[in-house]
Amino acid sequence: MVDANPPAASRPPATDARTRILDAVEVIVQARGVAALTLDAAAREAGVSKGGLLYHFGSKEALLVGLLARLATCIETEFHEDLARQPPGRGRTTRAMLARTFDHPETVSELHQRAAAIFLAAFHHDPALLDPIREVFARIREKLSEDGLRPGHALAVMAACDGFFMSRIFGMYELDGEEQRAFRTALTSLLESGT
Template identity: 60%
Template sequence: MNVTLPATDARTRILDAVERIVLARGVAGLTLEAAAREAGVSKGGLLYHFASKEALLTGLLERLAAFIRAEFDKNCARQPDGPGRVARAFLSWAFGEADCSPGDEHHDRAAAVFLAAFHHDPALLDPMRAVYGGMKAALMADGVPPGKAMTVLAACDGMFMAQMFGLYRPTEDELSALRATLETLLEVKP
């Protein structure tokens, strides 16, 4: 039985294939032919959705940005209302309590794609910059003094970079102490 998949399914299969290629061979290993073959579509079918290698990479980064934003919004919604909600969401994410946190497979694949795209063309990260800019703006409007909010953000980003590059791995005691210190910054004094 032949089943024709809707365009969104073909687009998703293509982007999944592009991600696999970039993870396995880097951006240099990505060609239109390789993407079509990996996705199981004709080159014409691929070109219908993505006219170039740059369009494939842009689509991949736009999808990644939308995923990051959705995960962040979902994590924010889990936090209690009030000042510090967004900051607590950042902490929850950085300390591995969210659905997609440092060290989980999806997060690690996203980080690898992020790095490969940056290496190929830093402008490809513009969708990610927009999402992170929105997340930072939400944090700055979160009711936490700006210096404290930026400290939480910088600490979370630092943990992400350490994980992504394998720079160091904090012990459980170090993580507990860091978390306690950051949570102290978020305490609202009457």
């Protein structure tokens, strides 16, 4: 069985120390939870000195803030990439949300797993740390309100996609391929009936 989180020494080097440190924090939080995150553990996992780590992040909270900011940027960037691939017109943002949820299952599954550990760790440590993520979702929701659909349709699709995400985070249920196709068809039908 291949270790999904190999030690820092066996991973290819990241481009800079800050990225290596955030990658290391993510590995620690995913594997052992926020309680295992210390400055020493992060430095060791990243392959940097403690002084090098402190140059970029002065505290455990700063590590978590950096991790959440990076995840927020990743979520927003990937969403806008999906949005750019959608044809203009009514429902464009809602179609992008469906694409984000269903079109790249491997990427989305990996992002869900990463986000799950980070969201839960941050919420457990300090719920305010999730503010950058909340801001991203507020901007997406604002775009949905400009989507030109009848009231409630875009929000229902967003809530369903978020529910799918939450079901994965908490391991409540997993949809097989056929169920995902049926789920997407139903959401697409809701989108189209709102135009």
